[in-house]
Amino acid sequence: MTDEKRHAEEAASQHRPRAKRRTRQRSIIQRVLLEANRPLSPHDILQAAQATAPGLGIATVYRAIHTMITEGLLVAVEIPGEAPRYETAGKEHHHHFQCRTCDDIFDIQGCPPAIQQLAPKGFRLEGHQVVLYGVCPPCTGMPA
Amino acid sequence: MTDEKRHAEEAASQHRPRAKRRTRQRSIIQRVLLEANRPLSPHDILQAAQATAPGLGIATVYRAIHTMITEGLLVAVEIPGEAPRYETAGKEHHHHFQCRTCDDIFDIQGCPPAIQQLAPKGFRLEGHQVVLYGVCPPCTGMPA
DNA sequence: CCTTTATTAAGAATAAATTCTCATTAGTCA
DNA sequence: TGACTAATGAGAATTTATTCTTAATAAAGG
Numbered sequence: 259m260t261d262e263k264r265h266a267e268e269a270a271s272q273h274r275p276r277a278k279r280r281t282r283q284r285s286i287i288q289r290v291l292l293e294a295n296r297p298l299s300p301h302d303i304l305q306a307a308q309a310t311a312p313g314l315g316i317a318t319v320y321r322a323i324h325t326m327i328t329e330g331l332l333v334a335v336e337i338p339g340e341a342p343r344y345e346t347a348g349k350e351h352h353h354h355f356q357c358r359t360c361d362d363i364f365d366i367q368g369c370p371p372a373i374q375q376l377a378p379k380g381f382r383l384e385g386h387q388v389v390l391y392g393v394c395p396p397c398t399g400m401p402a
Numbered sequence: 403m404t405d406e407k408r409h410a411e412e413a414a415s416q417h418r419p420r421a422k423r424r425t426r427q428r429s430i431i432q433r434v435l436l437e438a439n440r441p442l443s444p445h446d447i448l449q450a451a452q453a454t455a456p457g458l459g460i461a462t463v464y465r466a467i468h469t470m471i472t473e474g475l476l477v478a479v480e481i482p483g484e485a486p487r488y489e490t491a492g493k494e495h496h497h498h499f500q501c502r503t504c505d506d507i508f509d510i511q512g513c514p515p516a517i518q519q520l521a522p523k524g525f526r527l528e529g530h531q532v533v534l535y536g537v538c539p540p541c542t543g544m545p546a
Numbered sequence: 547c548c549t550t551t552a553t554t555a556a557g558a559a560t561a562a563a564t565t566c567t568c569a570t571t572a573g574t575c576a
Numbered sequence: 577t578g579a580c581t582a583a584t585g586a587g588a589a590t591t592t593a594t595t596c597t598t599a600a601t602a603a604a605g606g
Binding site: 317 | 595596603
């Protein structure tokens with residue numbers, strides 16, 4: 259490709275960034291989320307990732323989260339009264355358990371069957387969310 | 403009671419406020435919540451109450467909410483990703499529906515039966531919350 | 547290796563919800 | 577009615593989560 263052509267294409271692309279770069283920080287953040295296998299808060303991610311990347315900043319965590327959501331690698335998990343957590347995308351339909359002792363969120367499989375019948379007449383039901391509360395195994399004193 | 407005795411008791415009470423006063427504003431706020439019969443946000447309450455009390459301030463709404471929660475008249479309703487709503491206390495166990503069009507929250511009666519079985523082994527289940535999402539009757543174009 | 551420029555770290559800045567401050571108003575009780 | 581002081585209104589201040597700014601760093605391609 260000639261320089262002329264390349265410059266023309268760049269002009270047409272409206273200054274779109276050339277390409278996403280695979281950075282050390284982003285790889286570490288992605289690994290943290292994969293290995294946790296449960297929803298993590300930005301602060302959780304920062305803590306865990308700093309074990310491998312000591313100087314990591316919180317802004318980078320937020321940027322990575324946004325990028326990964328855009329790329330379809332991550333989804334937000336909203337829990338009542340809490341800031342959002344994030345978990346890897348692509349899991350099948352499931353719900354969550356929050357430990358009242360450590361506040362951590364865990365995935366639970368299964369879904370209450372008769373949930374369709376709960377919507378009163380006149381309400382169009384499109385989705386639902388179940389959150390269980392209690393104490394997780396580590397916090398009950400059980401071994402992991 | 404003599405002045406001496408009264409003063410002694412007051413001193414012993416550690417400057418505890420003498421008594422709650424029944425104010426116009428607080429009565430109006432209470433009535434708004436009773437008549438809504440569904441969870442309202444502080445801003446919702448302000449809007450509705452200002453119809454009767456034009457100069458009402460948001461700080462007063464927050465103060466009234468705290469007072470009423472302390473008195474056991476109100477409970478907080480937490481919805482994922484949303485600021486808390488408040489509804490009158492004393493209702494029996496129930497869950498909530500959020501309209502994706504107007505964002506309003508509605509009470510729904512009933513509770514999925516098999517919810518106990520969802521907690522995996524090792525997790526101590528103490529409570530749960532179900533939120534349904536969809537479109538409420540007014541927003542589907544149905545008459546109230 | 548060198549250039550280009552996306553990405554980062556750090557801290558400042560924002561946004562939204564809630565709380566505080568203080569002068570003024572208004573319940574309550576004698 | 578009058579005194580006492582809790583409650584209010586208005587705006588400033590705070591809090592917490594998130595986003596922006598900027599100089600410095602480090603991927604990626606040649």
